[in-house]
Amino acid sequence: MNDLLYIIALPATLAILSLFIKDVKLTRKLVPVLIWWQLGIVALVLHPCLLGNEHMQFISGLAVDKMGTYFILLATFVVSCCITHADYFFAAAEANGDAYGDQQLRLFYASVNLFLLAMTSVFLCDNLGYLWIAIEATTLSSAPLVYFERNKFALEATWKYLIVCSVGIAFALLGTVFIFAASQRGTLAVPTLNISELISQAQTLNFPLLRLGFIFCLIGYGTKAGIFPLHTWLPDAHAESPAPASAMLSGSLLNCALFGIWKVSSIINAAQPHSHVHQLVAILGTITVVAASLLLLRQHNFKRLWAYSSIENVGLMVFAIGLGSGPLFFLQALNHSLAKVALFLLTGNIIQASGTKKLNKMHGVIEDCPIWALLVTLATFAVTGAPPFGAFVAEMSMLSLSMSDGRWVLALIMTVAIAISFVAICAHMGKVILGPAKQGFKKFQPVRASIIPAVLVFGTLVLGLVVNTEAWSGPWSMIK
Numbered sequence: 023m024n025d026l027l028y029i030i031a032l033p034a035t036l037a038i039l040s041l042f043i044k045d046v047k048l049t050r051k052l053v054p055v056l057i058w059w060q061l062g063i064v065a066l067v068l069h070p071c072l073l074g075n076e077h078m079q080f081i082s083g084l085a086v087d088k089m090g091t092y093f094i095l096l097a098t099f100v101v102s103c104c105i106t107h108a109d110y111f112f113a114a115a116e117a118n119g120d121a122y123g124d125q126q127l128r129l130f131y132a133s134v135n136l137f138l139l140a141m142t143s144v145f146l147c148d149n150l151g152y153l154w155i156a157i158e159a160t161t162l163s164s165a166p167l168v169y170f171e172r173n174k175f176a177l178e179a180t181w182k183y184l185i186v187c188s189v190g191i192a193f194a195l196l197g198t199v200f201i202f203a204a205s206q207r208g209t210l211a212v213p214t215l216n217i218s219e220l221i222s223q224a225q226t227l228n229f230p231l232l233r234l235g236f237i238f239c240l241i242g243y244g245t246k247a248g249i250f251p252l253h254t255w256l257p258d259a260h261a262e263s264p265a266p267a268s269a270m271l272s273g274s275l276l277n278c279a280l281f282g283i284w285k286v287s288s289i290i291n292a293a294q295p296h297s298h299v300h301q302l303v304a305i306l307g308t309i310t311v312v313a314a315s316l317l318l319l320r321q322h323n324f325k326r327l328w329a330y331s332s333i334e335n336v337g338l339m340v341f342a343i344g345l346g347s348g349p350l351f352f353l354q355a356l357n358h359s360l361a362k363v364a365l366f367l368l369t370g371n372i373i374q375a376s377g378t379k380k381l382n383k384m385h386g387v388i389e390d391c392p393i394w395a396l397l398v399t400l401a402t403f404a405v406t407g408a409p410p411f412g413a414f415v416a417e418m419s420m421l422s423l424s425m426s427d428g429r430w431v432l433a434l435i436m437t438v439a440i441a442i443s444f445v446a447i448c449a450h451m452g453k454v455i456l457g458p459a460k461q462g463f464k465k466f467q468p469v470r471a472s473i474i475p476a477v478l479v480f481g482t483l484v485l486g487l488v489v490n491t492e493a494w495s496g497p498w499s500m501i502k
Contacts, residue, residue, distance in 0.1 A: 025067050026080040029094075029146070030139060032060045037135035046124045053131050054106040057138070061098045064142075068094065083149035083216065090145040092352055093281055097141045100273040100359055105134055107367050107474045108266040114374045114466040129166055130267075136163040137270065144278040150198045150215040153282055154191070157246060160278050161187045167267035168259045179258035186255040190245025194282070197238030201289070204231035217285055224292035232293055239286045240303065246279035248333050249306060249340055250313040260329035261379070265370020268325060272332045272366060273359040280339050284351060287343055295346075304344025304424070308432050308439070310337030315443035318450075324372070324379050327450055328365050331405055334443050335362070338417065341436065345423050350416055353489065357412035357482050361404035364478035367471075368398045372454070375465045381450055385457035391465045395455045397475050402451050404482045406444040412485030 036053055043049045071078055071091040079085045086094070108130075115121055122130075140159035147153040161184065169180040198215065205220065206213040207228035214220065220227070241252070248256040260268045283303075290299055314334035321327045335358040342351040371394055372387060373379055388395035404411040417440060424433040465471075 025078070026084060026146075028063055028067050029142060032056060032063065033135045033139040033142070037132045037139065040131035040135060041128050043128075046127045049128065049131050050109045050112060053135070054102070054109060057098070057102045057105050057135075060138075061095070061102050064094055064098050077218070079148075080146070083152050084146050085148035085218065086146050089284070089348055089352065090281075093145045093277055093355070094142055096356060096359055097145070097274040097277065098138065100363055101134065101138045101141075101270060103363055103474045103478060104266040104269045104273070104367070105131075107269075107471075108134075108264075110467065110471050111264065111266055111367075111370055111374070114371070114471070117466045118374060118377075118464060126170070126172070130170060130264075133163055133166040134267075134270070137167065137275075139163075141274055141278050144281060147285075148217050150201060150217060150220075150286070153217075153285060154195055154198050157194070157243065157278055157282055158188075158191050160275055161191070161246070164267075164271060164275060167270070168263050170264050170267060171262060175258075176262045179255075179262040183255045183259045186252075187246050190242045190252060192242065193238050193245070194242025197235040197240075197242060197286070200231050200235030200238060201286070202235075204228040204235060207231055217289065220289045221292045224289055227289075227293055229293055232290055233297070233299055236286050236290045236299055237302075240283060240306070243279045243282040243286075244306070244340070247276050247283065247340070248279075248336050250310040250333065250337070253310075253314075253333050253336075256333060257326045257329040260332065260366075261323055261325040265325075265366050265373070268328075268370075269363040269366035272328070273363040276332060276336055277355050277359065280336065280343070280351070280355065283340070284343050284348070287346075291346060300344050300346060301429075302344075304341055304429065304432055307337045307339070307341030307344055308436055310334070310340060311436055311443075312439040313337075315439040315446065318443050318446040321446075321450060322381055324369050324381055324384065324454070325366070327381065327447070328362065328369060328405075331365075331443070331447060332358075332362060334439075335405070338420065341424075341432075342416075342420055345420065345427065347420070347423060350420050350423065353485075354413065354416040354420070357416055357485060358405065360478045360482040360485075361401050361411070361413065364401040364475040365398065365405060368394055368401060368475050371465075371468075371471045372398070375463050376460055377462065377464075381454065384454045384460065386459040386463075387455050389457075389459035390463040391468050393468055393472050394465075397472055397479055398451070399455060400479045400483070401475065402447060404479060404486075406447050407440060408444065410483065410486040412482045412489060415486055415489050 068091045140163045143156040169176050204227045245252040317330050407413040407417045421433045
């Protein structure tokens with residue numbers, strides 16, 4: 023119980039303090055420092071899982087395994103990077119004459135801390151009911167971040183986000199009820215929603231009800247993750263949020279919904295390892311990648327470009343879940359988070375300097391700010407899975423595993439779709455980076471604005487150089 027309090031106490035406290043500290047500039051400096059401190063606390067408390075223990079129990083229904091530990095650390099790291107860069111983002115807005123109000127900033131920092139608390143809770147859940155509540159909490163706590171700009175476009179995006187995700191989460195609730203019914207109609211002595219118990223006793227569950235519950239959970243959590251054709255909220259929410267919020271939505275929020283799908287798929291995999299349900303998940307992931315790659319061809323908004331790229335990467339992670347590979351799921355999530363957070367932060371810099379989100383009005387970044395041009399180019403290659411970045415290793419491993427399982431058609435379709443998205447993104451970014459300098463480009467402290475993105479790009483480059491397919495026999499094999 024004490025360990026659980028250590029994990030949740032600081033974000034909960036900061037959420038309250040952020041609303042009442044009068045000096046917002048103090049909040050902008052203090053919160054990033056304490057969130058980095060939170061990362062150290064989480065690593066210290068959960069280090070037994072990192073060192074080999076497969077399970078840490080806190081209280082009934084709340085426990086963490088190795089996969090959950092990795093995702094908690096990743097979510098906290100992403101929020102730490104985004105909230106650190108947010109101080110620059112708000113300073114640049116002030117320099118451009120677009121300063122935000124104190125109350126607006128207080129709500130931003132309070133919402134970020136509640137958002138971190140909700141995401142952490144998702145990865146601590148060992149009960150399907152608690153998992154549903156935690157994932158819904160991530161929606162409610164992040165909605166103020168989508169509405170941050172307080173204009174009609176932000177309002178529309180927020181309502182779409184809340185309504186579509188709420189409908190999706192209702193399907194997930196129905197799926198949870200069916201899984202509980204599967205435990206009732208099986209041979210379990212006591213019906214349960216405890217995930218560990220459901221996995222250990224999966225063979226005794228009523229499989230038709232379990233399968234139906236999984237399909238509803240896949241639809242529900244898939245809506246929150248942005249799988250095609252349930253992705254309609256995602257481009258608007260990412261495009262209308264401020265850059266640090268967009269980075270958190272893409273780099274950590276999507277992982278929460280995908281983690282929910284992984285947890286439920288673990289139950290059905292334990293019940294019937296060779297069920298056709300996993301083939302359905304792999305096909306759904308492939309369709310999502312194909313749809314996103316085609317939608318990437320015709321984009322006109324800089325941030326919506328990265329939103330559709332996020333949908334493509336969601337498809338890749340769903341594909342990894344369909345293959346039953348926890349290591350590849352996490353590796354793809356890790357590389358996507360690093361690269362996409364860097365891209366959203368850099369895109370925010372460029373939009374603030376150029377004064378527009380429209381791709382056809384952006385050009386010559388290499389002339390206006392070479393350091394941003396270099397970093398955004400590297401991050402673009404990283405997120406599209408080009409070598410030698412980490413996503414290349416994950417994607418190649420997924421394709422190899424798919425072919426070794428006899429899924430040649432899916433592997434071929436996936437390869438073509440990845441190639442299309444690579445060409446589409448590079449074509450758009452070539453126009454942004456190259457060409458003559460843009461008139462009125464007002465860069466603000468470009469070196470300071472490049473620190474966090476540079477660290478993230480370096481991280482995914484290191485992963486690409488260090489991790490290889492033979493490494494699955496190392497630490498990755500611990501993720502089941």
